[in-house]
Amino acid sequence: MAISSNCTKQSFPGNIFKLFFDENLVGEIVNFTNIYAQQKNRPGNVTVDEMYCFIGVLLFSGYTTVLRRHMYWQNCNDTQNKLILAAISRGRFQIIMSNLHCSDNTSLDKKDKYSKLRPLFKSLNKKNFDYAPVEENHSLDETMIPYYGRHSGKQFIQGKPVRWGYKFWVGTLRLGYIVYFDPYQGASTTIPDKYKHLGLGASVVLQYVNVLQKMPYQPFHICFDKFFTSLSLLKKLKLRNIKATGTIRENRIPQSPFSNAAVLKKKTRGTFEWSVADNEIDLCKRNDNSVVTLASNAGSVLLANKVKRFSQAEKKHVYRSASIDQGIQRKYGRCRP
Incomplete structure (x- = not known):
């Protein structure tokens, strides 16, 4: 399911945010926060609305920063923020900050370094996938x-x-x-x-x-x-049935057929050498900004596309082949046209 099927261009950012941080997720955070507060003999009465305000302050502080967090509530024209002041008091914010939890401390997986955040990660991953x-x-x-x-x-x-x-x-x-x-x-x-x-x-x-x-x-x-x-x-x-392409370390290619990187670097930019490993994996070593080796199970090295780049030698943008750029071809084994 794509986000576009749930949202329109006129949707408010807050509505999109709540697709991921919905009331069920925020309710769980509130529940674990109150449980932790009670375990520490503190008042555990945080509400869902307060938690949304708390998260909003954290997001807001990401692009409007002050030296210390409590300065948002100071009675000074240069630091006080009326938006935050109207949303949540400093005392309530500090209570939530000191008790904030995403899981129950009494049932943590000791082998997982992120067990305190694991329920949050799982929920967000599910929402990311769904939308x-x-x-x-x-x-x-x-x-x-x-x-x-x-x-x-x-x-x-x-x-x-x-x-x-x-x-x-x-x-x-x-x-x-x-x-x-x-x-x-x-x-x-x-x-x-x-x-x-x-x-x-x-x-x-x-x-x-x-x-x-x-x-x-x-x-x-x-x-x-x-x-x-x-x-x-x-x-x-x-x-x-998954296509994949990636750069590869040459020591992961048994009996690599390619020239030394120092030799290829002296060739014209775009020069490349190619090969096929085990009759199914295409390999290519190319001189670009640096010498790079690639491997792919998705197609042929010779299916070149035109790309736009800036040529320092010509002092202008030029269109060159992504796979062949005044290059040479060295064939090893079976090739794919």
Whole structure:
């Protein structure tokens, strides 16, 4: 079911928000919040309306920031916000903030670092799936949520725009709509037994495929990067009628037939070499901004499309073939026309 079937262009953002944070979900959060307050001998009388106001303040604070949260309620013209002041008092906001919970602390899964948020994640994933537009092309990658405090699930990834924070696996559509997400838990991540022999990256892809194949439309085409890609994964996806394309580490190609990257880098931009692995996986090594190797179970390397890019040499935008750009062809084994 797509969002477009439930909403029109005239829909208020609040109505769209409530498709995902409906009264059932917010009611559960209110229930767990009140349970935690009672466990701490505090008054547990938070209501659904107050919780919606609380979430609204959090969203509002994301684009209108002050040095300290309580400044929204100060009697100062430069910090006081009348919208927040009319919605919820500072005292009620602080009570909810100090007791906010999405699950019952007495029944947590100790093996799951995100067990306190797992009910919220499951609900949002279900809503994301239910309202996802039906499209063929999907992307699966990692994303970082900035966080600098202490938590056993926090990750550090050097070279990323956001180096410290929570790492999530995220499956999206072409325009960025999130269909599925799941937090990465580091060394304690549990890989399903049936995917262990394929490794972590492949298991993430296959778990996403399990979600996609519940949709009525098939087949799908998934794109991902070299962390996930392997020949065994592409073969397994092909057996499940899933198209897949991704960059691949060359050490994952047995007896790689390609030239050294340093040699290919000296060739004309667009030069590429291609091959077919096991008569079913197309491989291509191409000199673009850098030398990159790709693998696909979805089609031929020679089915080129024109793309627009800026040429530094010509100082203008040019249209060149996505697969062949004044390039050379080196054939290994059987090729596909």
